[in-house]
Amino acid sequence: MEDLPVGLSDDELAAGLARFGVTGTPVYAPLGFGDYHWSAGDHFTSVADLTAKPLDGLRQAMETTASLSALPFVVAPLRADDGETVVLLNGRYALSVFPFVAGEAGTFGNPPPAGVNELLAELHACSPPPHTPAAALDLPGRATLAALLDDPGEWFSTSAREIFVAHAEVVRARLTELDRLAAALPPERVVTHGEPHAGNVIRTADGLKLVDWDTVGLAPPERDLWLTGGQSPFYALRWSLDDIAQFIEKLRAPHERSRDAELSMHYFRTTLEAL
Known part of the structure; x- marks a missing residue:
């Protein structure tokens, strides 16, 4: 932030x-x-x-x-x-x-450096610690999206409400699609990082390091691999919808004008437009 x-x-x-x-x-x-x-x-x-x-x-x-x-x-x-x-x-x-960790960090949106998939293969093959959480398949912000689809109400940001209303039918269709894709996921569950994008990879003198593990959880390997060159329509769509729900929470909360608020509005609009 x-x-x-x-x-x-x-x-x-x-x-x-x-x-x-x-x-x-x-x-x-x-x-x-x-x-x-x-x-x-x-x-x-x-x-x-x-x-x-x-x-x-x-x-x-x-x-x-x-x-x-x-x-x-x-x-x-x-x-x-x-x-x-x-x-x-x-x-x-x-x-x-x-x-x-001293080294060169990547940037979110750029391809992860070569070698990340080898790290993930090692992670996915390890024995899960007994307290490893299960990574939920359902969308954390689904209730927020569903409520706003039924009634956009009065937001703190009128412009944010108008952007959402303009894309409401697309959001509704993508939620239905997410459920269909979830039913087709493989049953395998391994330890996953959750967000192994370039911004969470640091190149050091001792090799690559993965940071930001607060999303660690048991899930299909695709949860990680779609971010490193693999294919997973479910996790790609879930990522976008989760981003939209998180931006909604930031834009609904009273706040003064700030750089983070401006970024929230920008990414809220561009993510909706890309659905």
């Missing part, structure tokens, strides 16, 4: 970092479009907004990632003073801390 999180103080962040033994002044890193990140010496932090990412699911994902740390390409979370991989900063935000 490019904007700083609303409702999180510097003191709350510092107190959370201290529980991981991290001191000094963290430097904000405007990366990605979901969590908030700071670099702090030899550490890299990820702060999740619990209104969008439930705490129990985040903890389960981080514990799974910690259990996968024997795989050389897994950048796993560190543990706090009480052994937890996720620490509450306040009622809305939670912190995870990782070792800082």
